[in-house]
Amino acid sequence: MAETSTATKRYAVVTGANKGIGLEICRQLTSHGIVVVLTARDEKRGLEAVQKMKDSGISDDLVVFHQLDVVDPDSIASLVEFVKTKFGKLDILVNNAAISGVVLNADAFQRAFELSGCWPDGEEVWNEIETQSFELAEQCIKTNYYGNIPNGRVKGLLNDVESLTGDRIDEILKEFLKDFKEGLLKTKGWPTQLSAYTVAKAAMNAYTRILAKRYPNFHANCVSPGYCKTDLSTNTGYFTAAEGAEGAVRLALLPDGGPSGFCFLQKEMLTYF
Numbered sequence: 001m002a003e004t005s006t007a008t009k010r011y012a013v014v015t016g017a018n019k020g021i022g023l024e025i026c027r028q029l030t031s032h033g034i035v036v037v038l039t040a041r042d043e044k045r046g047l048e049a050v051q052k053m054k055d056s057g058i059s060d061d062l063v064v065f066h067q068l069d070v071v072d073p074d075s076i077a078s079l080v081e082f083v084k085t086k087f088g089k090l091d092i093l094v095n096n097a098a099i100s101g102v103v104l105n106a107d108a109f110q111r112a113f114e115l116s117g118c119w120p121d122g123e124e125v126w127n128e129i130e131t132q133s134f135e136l137a138e139q140c141i142k143t144n145y146y147g148n149i150p151n152g153r154v155k156g157l158l159n160d161v162e163s164l165t166g167d168r169i170d171e172i173l174k175e176f177l178k179d180f181k182e183g184l185l186k187t188k189g190w191p192t193q194l195s196a197y198t199v200a201k202a203a204m205n206a207y208t209r210i211l212a213k214r215y216p217n218f219h220a221n222c223v224s225p226g227y228c229k230t231d232l233s234t235n236t237g238y239f240t241a242a243e244g245a246e247g248a249v250r251l252a253l254l255p256d257g258g259p260s261g262f263c264f265l266q267k268e269m270l271t272y273f
């Protein structure tokens with residue numbers, strides 16, 4: 001979410017930025033002179049990532065580390081206090097942190113990708129690639145709640161942005177977890193592969209549209225980086241993490257009057273809603 005600010009110095013927070021696309025978003029933002037708070041849930045991994053950026057020539061003034069576990073309210077409060085005290089404002093927030101919500105069998109994932117040359121498809125294939133559990137699904141809903149493309153039941157439930165509220169999204173997520181626990185995903189028409197991941201991202205898309213309506217002076221958008229080679233995809237995919245980062249950086253740098261409340265696939269605006 002980027003504030004349409006006229007101040008010259010701009011500040012960004014990127015979540016889950018110790019590796020993958022988040023780290024590349026940090027790099028690219030600093031190349032535009034933006035001061036980046038690189039956050040990570042694990043302090044050691046976060047500090048190492050900051051060091052990596054500095055070793056690649058990024059100035060000390062442009063990157064700073066702060067711990068952030070997006071599911072820990074104390075950690076969030078501590079980051080807010082840090083930003084307020086140190087910078088007095090925040091121009092850009094990139095909600096990048098996410099987990100898959102399943103146990104992935106990396107060998108099966110890579111085999112499926114090599115065989116098909118694209119994102120694996122089909123129930124049997126996914127039965128080999130992933131093992132789902134209620135605990136991971138719950139953790140995934142908590143962690144992600146951002147940025148995927150709704151389908152089936154989810155699309156129907158989350159499509160009506162005019163009447164949608166944060167409370168309604170909470171109800172939908174509770175309903176999903178209840179159905180997950182009771183083994184009713186298929187019967188009730190929820191996504192059956194990467195279920196919690198897909199539902200959480202759809203919910204985050206919907207919430208983004210609520211934010212865009214509520215805060216017309218902000219740009220609030222979602223972007224899918226495309227299928228990128230990172231740990232999340234067991235390093236399968238078409239794009240590098242750096243290529244995946246480009247869409248988020250473009251949205252973070254939108255000028256006043258740019259789009260808000262939309263979902264993008266890389267640089268392309270989607271029309272699913």
Ligand SMILES: NC(=O)c1ccc[n+]([C@@H]2O[C@H](COP(=O)([O-])OP(=O)(O)OC[C@H]3O[C@@H](n4cnc5c(N)ncnc54)[C@H](OP(=O)(O)O)[C@@H]3O)[C@@H](O)[C@H]2O)c1
Binds near residue numbers: 021095098228237
């Ligand atoms: N790769 C793809 O093909 C693809 C496709 C579509 C969308 N995306 C989205 O792109 C974003 C970045 O994914 P990626 O591919 O770069 O994945 P990644 O390499 O697995 O990185 C995920 C990051 O999120 C962090 N994270 C997880 N739980 C967290 C928590 N509770 N608090 C703070 N940070 C947490 C991880 O930290 P740890 O290192 O501590 O685990 C890691 O830094 C995600 O939102 C993902 O859903 C990726």
